[in-house]
Amino acid sequence: NKYGDKRRTEIIQGTFDIEDEDLIPEEDVIISMTTNGYVKRMPVDTYKAQNRGGKGVKGMATNNDDVVKDIINMSTHDDLLVFTNFGKVYRMKGYNIPEFGRTAKGLPIVNLLNMDKNENVKTMISIHRDEVSEKCFLFFVTKNGIVKRTKITEFENIRTSGKIAISLRDDDELVDVKLTNGESEILLAASNGKAIRFDENDVREMGRTASGVRGMNVDGAHIVGVTTSLEGSKVLVVTEYGYGKISPADEYRLAHRGGKGVKTLNVTSKNGDLVAIKAVEGNEDLMIMTSEGIVIRLPMEQVKEAGRATQGVRLIRVNDGSVVSSISVVDKTDESEETAQTNEIEESQG
Structure with missing residues (x-):
């Protein structure tokens, strides 16, 4: 009676959803x-920065007949x-991929x-939810040099x-x-060490089920990667035996789609075929991840800048029978070199 007044909240029958x-x-x-389809999610700071030429740390356990092929840096809320x-x-969604430990x-x-x-x-690609618009395209590239937009x-x-994404x-x-x-x-870059640069408008806009047009004459080789001018002003290439280099993107003359391209790396028996290309700043x-699941993380400043026709410097030592399977470019961390070396020693001692 003393404190009685009307209820200020309303109680209703209803439901609500929490995504x-x-x-x-x-x-x-x-x-x-991996190539056998094993997937996992890890925090981006799992790997500590090291110097080039190191042996790296164990990044993912694999079966004898399995190798790691994709590393993607994205957000848990990205598609x-x-x-x-x-x-x-x-x-x-990124968070739909289960999180596991490093090994x-x-x-x-x-x-x-x-x-x-x-x-x-x-292959996989991450899409930020704010990037979807009528001016955004997906550019497809196949092993034989066919492209589609x-x-x-x-x-x-x-x-x-x-x-269906491509026929x-x-x-x-x-x-x-x-x-x-x-x-x-x-x-576009091929395993024979050649690359071709052209305007994306050379490839007309096509429907989702179209098969595409010729983007590069691979001349008996196969396409190993594609990069765009949106990703960086420099071009990073890595070979199967762990060699790599950075070249200015301007060194690749602008041509028309369908050509054989120009030399982007001097392929030899020492450095092996080209396996990856990325645009960087x-x-x-x-x-860098090898077919054994070994991962090394190093500052991009330690990758030598050189001309198109050079063979690069050693970025990671690969064991006999092992090759570089994939690379990824991530934001720089402030981890100390001493911490990185300590972690490497601990991992090598098991």
Whole structure:
């Protein structure tokens, strides 16, 4: 009676939804995947910066017949587009990838996606939710040098069973997919050490199920990677035996699609075939992973800047029978060299 007044809140019958994304903190992570389809998520600071030429630390346990092929730096709230050998695409959030320790093998990605029998993941690309617009394109590149450009809006609504992303021709497979803005320059690199640079508008806009047009005459080799002018002003290349270098992007003359390209690296028996190409600014950290699952992280300043026709410097020592399987460019950390060397010694001692 003394404190009685009308209730200030209203009690109603109703429901509300809390999305998983609202409960998960946004953080930068590393997504890694093997050729047998084992995938996992790790914090981006899992690996400490080291000097070039080091042996690295164990990054991922693999079976004898399995090698690590993809390392992606993204946010837990970014979308991950997963492209397969069937030319299909699947979409999932970064946090949907389970988190594992540094040396864990991970989880088969077939447990996360509704994939068909004999369907294997070939490449993945992260999409930030604010990047989707009518001026954004996905640029597809296949092993035999076929390219295609499709608006990203055609990949917004993807069912759990996936969608056709590109119609592949016989004996061809998807190598990589890049985001472009309609005004980008494309740089394709082949295993024979040659590269070609052309304007993305040389490739007309096509539908989601189109097969594409010739982007580079690989001349018996195969495409190992693609990069765009949006990603950096310098070009980083790495060979299968752990050699690499950085060259200015301006050294690659602007040509038309379909040519054989110019020499981007002097391929020899010492450094091996070209296996990766990335556009960088030169102030990042470089992560290199070998087919044994060994990872090294080193400052980009330690990668030599040289002309197109040189063979580069050794970035990581690979063991006999092992080759570089993938590379990733991540933001620089302030970890001390002493801490990095201590971690390396601890890992080598088991």
